[in-house]
Amino acid sequence: MADKTGDVVVRRRRAALAGHEGDEAAARQGLADEAGDVRATALGALERMSRLEGSDVEAALTDPDPVVRRRAAEVSAPMPAPRVAELLGDADPLVVEAACFALGERAEGSVVPALAGVARDHRDPLCREAAVAALGAIGDREGLPAILAALDDKPAIRRRAVIALAPFDGPEVTAALARAAQDRDWQVRQAAEDLA
Numbered sequence: 730m731a732d733k734t735g736d737v738v739v740r741r742r743r744a745a746l747a748g749h750e751g752d753e754a755a756a757r758q759g760l761a762d763e764a765g766d767v768r769a770t771a772l773g774a775l776e777r778m779s780r781l782e783g784s785d786v787e788a789a790l791t792d793p794d795p796v797v798r799r800r801a802a803e804v805s806a807p808m809p810a811p812r813v814a815e816l817l818g819d820a821d822p823l824v825v826e827a828a829c830f831a832l833g834e835r836a837e838g839s840v841v842p843a844l845a846g847v848a849r850d851h852r853d854p855l856c857r858e859a860a861v862a863a864l865g866a867i868g869d870r871e872g873l874p875a876i877l878a879a880l881d882d883k884p885a886i887r888r889r890a891v892i893a894l895a896p897f898d899g900p901e902v903t904a905a906l907a908r909a910a911q912d913r914d915w916q917v918r919q920a921a922e923d924l925a
Contacts, residue, residue, distance in 0.1 A: 737764045748774025760785065765794025772797070776804045786810045795821035802827035806834035814840050817860075822853035829856065833863025841867060845875035858886045865893025873897055877905055884914040891920040 744759030744767055746752075756778070759771025772789055775781040781804060789801030790812045798816060802824060805813050816828035817840075829847060832840045844867075847860035861879045864872035876897075879890035891909045894902050909921035 737766060740764065740767045741770045744770040744774050747771070748777035751778050753778060753780045756780070760789075765792065765796045768792065768794065768797045769800035772800050772804055781808075783808055783810060787812055790816065795819070795824050798824045799827045802831045806831040814843055817843050817847050822851075822856050825851065825853070825856045826859040829859035829863045833859075833866035836867045838867060838869045838871070841869045841872045845872050848872075848875040848879055854883050854886060857882060858889045861886060861889045861893050865889075865895065868896035870897070873901070877901065880905055880909060884917060887912060887914060887917045888920050891917060891924060895924055 740759065740762055741764070744756055744762070747755035747759065753775070756771050756774035759767050759774065762768050762771065768789070772781065772785065775785060786801050786805045786808065787810060789797050790805070790810065792798050792801065798819060799821070801810075802813055802816055810831075813828050813831050813835075816824050817832075819825050819828070825847065829844060832844060841864065844860045844863050848857050848864060851857050851860065857879065861876055864876050876890050876893045879886050879893075881887075882890070887909065891906070894905060906921045906925050909917050910925065912918050912921070
């Protein structure tokens, strides 16, 4: 009996090489593979050769494998892919984190309420941190309350929140930076001092 893991590794390698060699047909064959790791690698291969289409990404955003959904979110950042926002509710935190990144890169104000919800309420700190970063990248004032609230979260999220305040001004931002400059975490204090 053949080693199934070995077969997947070979198929994944083939998909990756297709991206380096410009073999679109081989990369597209990987999109239909039974293994999620191969499908995710095929997405990356098509992106590498600038042959990734919106329909490829849209299909991958609803893939049953979270590895594929995460990769689809990552590669969607520079292209229109309206379904990325739906991934903010994904069961896999790494998918949510990748969706936050992509949405922050696209800087679409329409997703600010959904990102603010993730920043405030998601159970996974990595997702909250990614949502805060995305809100800062977008710079829409509607996201400011969620960024300010993140200044009471874990240290890594507080640091990210301070950095996310950069595009904002006003008395509440000044007060938040003054408070962050007194934070018990030295990196939070440093970030606040750098922005003050």
